[in-house]
Amino acid sequence: MSRLVYVLNGPNLNLLGKRQPDIYGRETLADVERDCRALATELRLDIRFHQSNREYEIVDWIHEARETAGAVVINPAAFTHTSVAILDALNAFEGPVIEVHISNVHKREAFRHHSFVSLRADGVIAGFGTQGYGLALRRVARLLDDAKA
Ligand code: CA2
Secondary structure, rough: OOEEEEEEEEOOHHHHHOOOHHHHOOOOHHHHHHHHHHHHHHOOEEEEEOOOOOHHHHHHHHHHHHHOOOOEEEHHHHHHOOHHHHHHHHHHOOOOOOEEEEOOOHHHOHHHOOOOOHHOOOEEEEEOOOOOHHHHHHHHHHHHHHHHH
């Protein structure tokens, strides 16, 4: 299976590190991308790292991943709780999908407790801060290694 991993980020995550550090920490999305790239090299993964505030762009990247990628790591942000379109796109992707949330959504408002994406995700990480992205990449590397063996 391809060792290319799409790391996708939903709406408002471009503000990471710039607002609400009590909830989301002080690292920016550029810091997260840099850390993901360094870890990916260690794990022999290639990554495509994207963020969008537009649902259709995330759907289009998942379609692209169908053709080229072995796994998807996704923080769908607010679309987690609303988007059947992203769920449908992920259901059409064959490799591992890991859902990441920086905050512990279960400790927050009730509307954040339901995730459409969790109906497809092979694993869900929440509340580990931006460290969750690295944990997701480690899991994906293991799953891709296991699929090869
Ligand atoms: O905890 C997460 O990673 C979330 O996916 C973040 C989403 C939220 O809607 C989900 O319920 C949980 C919000 C992303 C907004 O990110 C910001 C970061 C800094 C400042 C403002 C927004």
